[in-house]
Amino acid sequence: MPNLQVNSLSKRFQSLQVIKDLSMGFSPGQIHCLFGPSGCGKTTLLQLMSGLLTPDGGEIRGVENSTFSYVFQEDRLLPWSTVKENILFTLKGLSLSTQDRMERAEKYLALVGLEDFKDYYPGQLSGGMKQRVSIARAFAYGGDILILDEPFKGLDFERKKSLIDYILSYLNRDLELNHLDSSKGPDLNKDANSIRASDKDGNLVLSSDLNKKSDLNKKRPLCFFVTHDVEEALYLADQIHVFTGPPLSLVNQLNIIIPPQERSREKEKMEHYREMLLNGKQ
């Protein structure tokens, strides 16, 4: 996957200049956190990236032929379709057999723990469950670029944490599969085991060998993640880009080199990152 490059990008809504002459780059295969206050233009940047908006000026390079998995701030599910139909709806455009589509839908519903709810309608689910369906939809589609726009808004801490773990296991699972066994088809139980395995010796894969890591990163989808919550950012991101605005402008960039699985143990180092993030914010 090519480097994603933003070149002197501009976007205006009526009298509000949301993005003005923004230039920056995003390295491939990483989890990028766009961090900043509400309304500073982060969502606009993502909408420009995914082609939902067209820029007034400038360009974004490296996204031309990419597919996107987008988790919106709202769940955006079809209210008249069941959970499973909602996921199948986005898979229709992919060149897959009906059988494969069904399997994919069920597999990712299982990943977010909703396999028993596949025939429910969104109106019958809680807000957190709907958001999980929306995440399962994004995973099942398997876009080159995964965009998560404040996906945990209004969810309690436990729910949030388990969703973040789903996302990490989704991103790392692809990595694990490519690394360990690319010939065998994905098996659900085996997947679950390999996720746990990567939790334990994930540092072997992720941090001991930096060259191997960057090699694997190329196969991992690029992930963008919007938040204004410090804990979320520190828990999930590889790189944190701190913004203010509007107009959207970059004030600080942090690289967190500790793998997410180890962050709860590395309290002191994380405290250091937290301070950097909070100071950058001011």
Place this chain on the structure above:
Amino acid sequence: MKDFIIAKSKAILKNIGILLIYLLIWQLVYSLVQREVYLPSPGQVFMRLGELIGEKSFWQAVAMSMYRVVWGLFLATILGVVFGSLAGWSKFCYSLMHPLVVAIKSTPAISFIIIALIWFSSSNAPIFICVLMCFPIIWTNILTGIQSVDQKLLEMAKVYRVKKWDIMQKIYFPSILPYFTAAIITAIGMGWKVSVAAEVLSHPRHAVGSHLYTAKVYLDSSSLFAWTLVVITLSLILEKVLSYSLNKFNERGTKHAEPSS
């Protein structure tokens, strides 16, 4: 299923009860007025209705009036859906059609009836009136339905590169369907009213309206009431049949979406 049947029969009993209350009020008012020309008693009206049902001309009139209304509604629906979709799709089409629809809506039905009498045969004039009066209802609701489609769902479909036809089928159709159903129900009531009114003025050989006209000429209030009840009943039957089949269609649509594996 059993519970469903019990609930259904309870609902029917309740409706019969409500009907009896209104008949009682009618009878009471009749006893107060005591003039059959002003208000015939329910008994007389139902007697007259019984007589009418036995006549061949009754069934001919009912069949022909029903035929006109169904044709009128059918044409109005086709036109309303086609032009309503065009108006929803393009701003220019909307600007072009909007004044026309507003004009049709605010023109008194009687003006159209008179011009239709000049343009068409006495049997076809009511169909024309029915089309003209029902078209704006369908047009407006289809347009509102299209405008109410959730932009956020459309954005979602765009990001996931869902095909146009799937977007039509799974986002547009289900969003518009409730508006369409409401439009059809309103149009049925309107269609009966205006086409019977047109029949009264054009009096075709077989028509409910023609019998109403005769009742007026002879100051035959019982017949007037009996025929009016016939119109109400026919309108309700048509409404039930159409809303039932629309619901069936809707259910089939969601079942159809479930892939067979």
